[in-house]
Amino acid sequence: MTATTPTAPLTLQKVPLSSEAARIGATAWQAVCGGARFAARAFGSDDLAATGAGETRNTFAALGPTYVKLGQLIASSPGVFPRVLSDEFRTLLDRVPPADPDQVRRLLTDQLGRDPDEVFAEFDPEPIASASISQVHDAVLVSGEHVVVKIQRPGIKARLAADLQILQRTAAVVEFSPYGRMLSAKAVIEDFTANLNSELDFRAEAAAMEEWTAAISGSRFADQVRVPKVFWDYTTERVITLEFVDAIRIDNAQEIRRAGHDGTKIVKTLLLSLLESAFTDGIFHGDLHAGNVLVDSDGRIVLLDWGIVGRFDDKSRLIVRELLGNLMRSNYEAAGQALAALGTFGKPGTVRETAKDLRRVAAPIGGTDLGDMSYADLGRQLANLAKTYDARLPRELVLVGKQLLYVERYMKLLAPRWKAMSDPQVVGYTAGLLKDSARAR
Ligand SMILES: Nc1ncnc2c1ncn2[C@@H]1O[C@H](COP(=O)(O)OP(=O)(O)O)[C@@H](O)[C@H]1O
Ligand SMILES: [Mg+2]
Numbered sequence: 001m002t003a004t005t006p007t008a009p010l011t012l013q014k015v016p017l018s019s020e021a022a023r024i025g026a027t028a029w030q031a032v033c034g035g036a037r038f039a040a041r042a043f044g045s046d047d048l049a050a051t052g053a054g055e056t057r058n059t060f061a062a063l064g065p066t067y068v069k070l071g072q073l074i075a076s077s078p079g080v081f082p083r084v085l086s087d088e089f090r091t092l093l094d095r096v097p098p099a100d101p102d103q104v105r106r107l108l109t110d111q112l113g114r115d116p117d118e119v120f121a122e123f124d125p126e127p128i129a130s131a132s133i134s135q136v137h138d139a140v141l142v143s144g145e146h147v148v149v150k151i152q153r154p155g156i157k158a159r160l161a162a163d164l165q166i167l168q169r170t171a172a173v174v175e176f177s178p179y180g181r182m183l184s185a186k187a188v189i190e191d192f193t194a195n196l197n198s199e200l201d202f203r204a205e206a207a208a209m210e211e212w213t214a215a216i217s218g219s220r221f222a223d224q225v226r227v228p229k230v231f232w233d234y235t236t237e238r239v240i241t242l243e244f245v246d247a248i249r250i251d252n253a254q255e256i257r258r259a260g261h262d263g264t265k266i267v268k269t270l271l272l273s274l275l276e277s278a279f280t281d282g283i284f285h286g287d288l289h290a291g292n293v294l295v296d297s298d299g300r301i302v303l304l305d306w307g308i309v310g311r312f313d314d315k316s317r318l319i320v321r322e323l324l325g326n327l328m329r330s331n332y333e334a335a336g337q338a339l340a341a342l343g344t345f346g347k348p349g350t351v352r353e354t355a356k357d358l359r360r361v362a363a364p365i366g367g368t369d370l371g372d373m374s375y376a377d378l379g380r381q382l383a384n385l386a387k388t389y390d391a392r393l394p395r396e397l398v399l400v401g402k403q404l405l406y407v408e409r410y411m412k413l414l415a416p417r418w419k420a421m422s423d424p425q426v427v428g429y430t431a432g433l434l435k436d437s438a439r440a441r
Contacts, residue, residue, distance in 0.1 A: 065132035066163035098130040103154040111236040119234055152238035157200055164193050199307035202240035206230045208306040215281035221273040225301045245302050247294035253413040261299040263414030270301055272429055278400055279321050282312040286399050289406045310399040325434035332358040346390025357385055
């Protein structure tokens with residue numbers, strides 16, 4: 001199994017002890033304040049869960065970008081946190097005050113190696129989006145093209161490096177406890193670090209966009225899903241310049257319908273193209289939340305934000321095809337065997353036991369309306385199952401699952417009556433997965 005990102009050595013430089021100490025101080029202080037605020041409010045409130053979520057979110061926000069990202073990661077793990085908490089974290093995505101315009105200008109000059117006025121005819125200093133790591137500006141190139149310029153927040157790298165060093169040390173200590181080992185705290189933080197690392201190099205993001213485009217170009221989705229064009233001349237480690245895409249967010253079902261697009265077709269295309277890129281090409285978008293998926297005026301899906309990318313190596317790609325193909329045709333013994341080949345099971349069951357458990361989780365889904373089913377519930381059941389077998393599944397599989405959780409949200413808005421699992425096209429597609437994987441062996 002390959003890593004979520006190419007496993008480059010850690011590029012975050014070691015930070016001096018003094019700045020680590022300063023961040024530990026600030027971190028501990030914010031955590032204490034958060035705890036105190038939570039306690040003070042919680043006891044006077046009826047709505048304990050909502051208050052707790054709000055306070056937790058405030059604490060994470062005050063702690064800064066590393067913890068916001070970590071919070072998002074934790075909140076999006078199925079079955080780990082209640083819904084109210086995941087929703088709180090989602091709102092953090094777009095609610096970070098923008099960086100100082102002078103700093104932005106300095107960063108652009110430094111990264112582009114010339115005065116920004118030589119590159120941009122127009123540059124709106126007010127960002128259209130401002131998140132924890134980056135902010136996005138509307139601009140027009142001197143050559144006339146309408147673009148967006150995503151820039152990394154000035155100073156973010158040093159800040160993250162200090163935080164990650166603390167997290168790594170903490171995880172190492174936590175692993176001394178049995179609970180910390182079960183959660184594999186160190187592995188979680190290592191994954192997290194690798195992800196952040198690749199998100200901090202926009203050239204990797206631009207390269208992933210082109211890699212995916214090349215992969216999907218031979219498929220029948222080539223003219224139905226796309227990414228914005230990259231302007232490489234104005235793309236560096238900390239600046240990425242892309243074609244401006246005028247399109248509707250995928251969770252804006254009303255606008256999409258008003259524009260005359262077929263919601264079910266869009267959802268089907270998104271789902272099948274995700275499976276196609278993951279299970280045929282071995283590369284897929286690893287962050288499909290609604291802010292990153294648009295529908296353009298031709299009804300094509302546009303995928304933004306390639307900071308997190310999943311990759312399957314050939315061997316696990318074939319086994320995953322068998323897992324999915326067999327699950328879909330209700331062949332639970334073969335699916336169980338594929339699962340066992342894929343992950344490590346601390347307490348393996350017999351083939352028959354595994355098959356029975358898989359059937360229990362998967363069988364009811366086939367006939368359900370998409371509007372009535374929840375991947376989140378399915379995720380929780382699968383998480384329970386994983387606990388029973390003490391299973392560790394490859395992170396790419398978990399990452400694909402996470403995409404389904406994101407997609408579920410807007411699928412329900414766009415195609416509430418669509419039976420995804422019994423749709424003839426989906427069934428035909430997954431049957432094809434098995435044929436091809438048999439041929440490849
Ligand atoms: N090519 C583009 N065209 C139009 N809007 C864009 C484009 N790229 C990004 N945006 C806007 O900026 C927001 C943030 O961009 P994104 O790449 O997702 O950055 P982040 O990594 O901070 O989430 C998007 O949700 C979208 O609204
Ligand atoms: Mg985004």
